[in-house]
Amino acid sequence: MKKQEISYPLGTRPGDGEVLEVTEGVLWVRMPIPFKGLDFINLYLIEDDQGWTMVDSGFRSQKIKDLWEEVFANHLKGKPVNRLICTHFHPDHMGLAGWVCERWNIPLHMTFGEWTFGRMLYLECAPEVPDQVIDFYTRIGFTETMLDRVRAQGFGNFQKAVHELPVGFGRLEHDDILTIGGSDWQVRVGRGHSPEHACLYNEEKNILISGDQVLPRITPHIGVYPAEPQGNPLRKFLDSIDIFETLPEDVLVLPAHNDVFVGLHNQLSYYRDHHQERLARLKAACSSPKSALDLLPVLFDRELSEKDMSLGIAEGLAHCHYLVGTGELERTVGDDGVWRFLCCKEARSKVA
Incomplete structure (x- = not known):
């Protein structure tokens, strides 16, 4: 209806x-x-x-x-x-x-x-x-x-x-x-x-x-x-x-x-x-490890101001954590200490 x-x-x-x-x-x-x-x-x-x-x-x-x-x-x-x-x-x-x-x-x-x-x-x-x-x-x-x-x-x-x-x-x-x-x-x-x-x-x-x-x-x-x-x-x-x-x-x-x-x-x-579309974008982008900062242009089609960039990273992180919770993304920590997100299928292939 x-x-x-x-x-x-x-x-x-x-x-x-x-x-x-x-x-x-x-x-x-x-x-x-x-x-x-x-x-x-x-x-x-x-x-x-x-x-x-x-x-x-x-x-x-x-x-x-x-x-x-x-x-x-x-x-x-x-x-x-x-x-x-x-x-x-x-x-x-x-x-x-x-x-x-x-x-x-x-x-x-x-x-x-x-x-x-x-x-x-x-x-x-x-x-x-x-x-x-x-x-x-x-x-x-x-x-x-x-x-x-x-x-x-x-x-x-x-x-x-x-x-x-x-x-x-x-x-x-x-x-x-x-x-x-x-x-x-x-x-x-x-x-x-x-x-x-x-x-x-x-x-x-x-x-x-x-x-x-x-x-x-x-x-x-x-x-x-x-x-x-x-x-x-x-x-x-x-x-x-x-x-x-x-x-x-x-x-x-x-x-x-x-x-x-x-x-x-x-x-x-x-x-x-709206949120499902952005979750799909993230999953497609995380075939290789990406930080929340890396994912900004994936989630937003416009250039962000300094303030909006901070809000955008917080929103991107919320979407990443949702996918970690569903088991679709894995959060990794690099040598630089930065959190990066990777599709779990890709993560398993990398380990294998």
Whole structure:
């Protein structure tokens, strides 16, 4: 059966710091973020009887605080924010969580994996990059120039992007039901883009607040990083698709980036096809040993900027680790200490 094509039924979007009502009791707020290519984030407010539940907070900056104050003053009908939910730990989502909680004297609600990971990154910031981090990037094939850039960035960027986090939180778990304004919102936890990404589904309103787990026009970033150097996030992401395919095809999806859309199943199918196509490219390229850096032109048809190159290597590594997990690739270590990937059939022939 042909899946519903993606469409954008609202036909518009709010400007920076502006508010648009998606449906009764659900507001879409757009805030700027300092990321090239993704220059804004969508945040949401859900009306309750005595106040509002905020979903994600935005990046840490005085400009965004000021924009929030205008939203608080002009769009909350004189009611307070009485709950903050963060879908995941990334700074554009959790950056102002501590400030919002202090501002309204309210709790922060997240999954355990997201809160602990964000809290860890906030606390472990240091002036110098740890040797283990440099070792990781050396193993995945970074050049000396690239390693120098890693050292120059230091190890405190997360703390700069995130307001001090609360020492406690309210735990969200998969299938939890939150009643907001007399309507039930079910927590659906996806993985891969982040450890335990919380989405919110309302059957009555037929709405899914999807955060970064499901986005139109682009695929969520799936990468391997020093905190979990041998992780397999792509497997977790592809497995999570099943969690969202059970939702109605015509559900209105409220994503963190780009526009509110209909066509969830179409996008989920695209994710599967997109990653399978790239896995096939990798298998074809790894008839001889290749590092994650070597595989960049295999995965990407365009020239990458310095920042995009680092993200691209992380994504390439995630795809390689998926194939190691299925037994289709073998990870080897050369005399230079760099990880290289080889089709297992070729590896066995080489040994024989």
